Amino acid sequence: MLQKLQALKNIFAEMEMALIAYSGGIDSTLVAKVAYDILGDRALAVTAESPSLLPEDLEDAKVQAAEIGIPHQVVQTHEIENPNYASNPVNRCYFCKSELHDTLKPLALSLGYPYVVDGVNADDLKDYRPGIQAAKERGARSPLAEVGITKAEVREISKHLGLPWWDKPAQPCLSSRFPYGEEITVAKLQRVGRSELYLRKLGWRNLRVRSEGDTARIELPPEQIKEFVLTTELPALVSAFQSFGFVYVTLDLEGYRSGKLNQVLTPQVRNSTYSALDIS
Numbered sequence: 001m002l003q004k005l006q007a008l009k010n011i012f013a014e015m016e017m018a019l020i021a022y023s024g025g026i027d028s029t030l031v032a033k034v035a036y037d038i039l040g041d042r043a044l045a046v047t048a049e050s051p052s053l054l055p056e057d058l059e060d061a062k063v064q065a066a067e068i069g070i071p072h073q074v075v076q077t078h079e080i081e082n083p084n085y086a087s088n089p090v091n092r093c094y095f096c097k098s099e100l101h102d103t104l105k106p107l108a109l110s111l112g113y114p115y116v117v118d119g120v121n122a123d124d125l126k127d128y129r130p131g132i133q134a135a136k137e138r139g140a141r142s143p144l145a146e147v148g149i150t151k152a153e154v155r156e157i158s159k160h161l162g163l164p165w166w167d168k169p170a171q172p173c174l175s176s177r178f179p180y181g182e183e184i185t186v187a188k189l190q191r192v193g194r195s196e197l198y199l200r201k202l203g204w205r206n207l208r209v210r211s212e213g214d215t216a217r218i219e220l221p222p223e224q225i226k227e228f229v230l231t232t233e234l235p236a237l238v239s240a241f242q243s244f245g246f247v248y249v250t251l252d253l254e255g256y257r258s259g260k261l262n263q264v265l266t267p268q269v270r271n272s273t274y275s276a277l278d279i280s
Contacts, residue, residue, distance in 0.1 A: 005034070005157050007147040012038040019113040020045045021104055021140065022072070023053075024061025026168050027151075028119030029068075030158050031143060035117070036070040044113060045070045048077040048100050051186045052173040054193045064165060077103050080186060090130075090180045096173065097131035101138035116140045123151045169206040177210050191245035192216075198240050202232065208256055214247035222255030 012018060012035050020035055022028045022045035035043035045068075047053075047061045058074070065072035077099050079085045085095040101116065108116050118135055120142035125132070135142070144154065151170075158166035174189045174196075188211055195209040195216055204224070210217040220228055229251070241249045 001153055001156055001160070004147050004149050004153065005160070008034050008143055008149065009038050011141075011143045011146065012043070015039070015115045015117075017042045017113045018044075018115045018117050019104060019108040019111070020070075021100060021116060021118040021135075022047050022061065022065065023119065024057055024064055025119060025171060026158060026165065027121050027144060027154055029061075029064050029163065029165065030154050030161075031117060031119050032065065032070050033068050033158075033161060033163060034143075036068050041071055043070055044111070045072045046104060046107065047072070047074050048103065049074050050077045051080050051189045052096075052175045054171075054174065054197065056197060057171060060165075067164075075103055075107065080184065080189075085175075086184050088175070088178055088180055088182055088184050092175060092180070092184075093129065093131035094134045096175065097134035098138075101135050101140055105138050105140075118142050120145045121151055121154055122148045177208060179210075179212055182212065187245065194244040195241050195246070198237070198244075204228070206256060210252070211246075215250060216241050216246040216248070217250045217252050219252045219256035225251065225253065225255060 016039070018035050018039060020028060020032045020043065022032050024047060028045075032043070032045045045065050047058060047065075049058055062072065062074075079096045079099040082095055082099065085092055085099070104116050108114075116139065118140050120129075120132055120135070121144040125145055132142075149157070155166050174192050175184050177192045178184055178188070192209050192211050196207065199207050199209070199218070204220060206221055208219040210219060238249045
């Protein structure tokens with residue numbers, strides 16, 4: 001683990017200046033931390049604000065950046081205005097990351113930063129992640145993946161560095177809550193976001209609210225389902241979700257599993273990827 005951390009530091013030492021695509025998630029936050037430790041104010045974290053990012057998550061990103069000490073900027077992205085994104089095809093993430101890096105690359109060049117880096121880790125390369133291709137096409141680098149740092153190692157290194165959010169649950173963009181082919185709108189994103197925030201305030205950290213038409217499907221870790229049913233005031237929860245815009249509220253008995261919506265993809269699509277991409 002320490003050897004990989006040193007390799008990560010060496011990458012930033014060679015860059016001299018870097019702009020970090022910083023979502024506030026554990027991966028990009030570790031990248032921001034190491035970049036700042038090596039480069040100081042020659043590292044810049046930039047967060048993209050859009051309807052697919054909860055305002056509370058943006059605030060978390062700001063707080064974490066301030067604690068690290070890294071300079072931080074917020075830019076606006078408009079992927080929801082792209083029909084190729086809003087129609088939610090299987091490669092939706094390609095159009096999302098295209099918008100992100102088409103925003104970040106000109107910003108980096110205008111400010112004199114020769115590199116844009118992201119928080120893609122080694123495990124991400126094993127899943128269906130079309131956004132990785134979009135980032136690579138625009139010259140972005142993925143230092144975590146380059147040195148082979150996995151998701152578990154991201155948490156291990158973050159804990160080693162004393163980052164208080166080392167065990168923060170993964171929180172991908174809200175657009176990942178919709179089955180492929182269902183149109184994504186600002187209103188739909190907002191009702192999912194409000195629903196997840198409602199559950200977070202009840203104390204449930206690792207969760208998803210999947211949106212399928214008028215139905216909200218709550219996913220929790222399997223070992224927490226029984227406790228959830230026994231301790232949650234279910235009528236109040238249903239009433240709250242309906243006030244957010246859902247008609248029906250269900251609980252997924254299989255439980256939460258990262259990338260669950262990808263299970264409908266054919267092996268041909270899954271294996272077409274981005275997972276075999278050479279990111280070096």
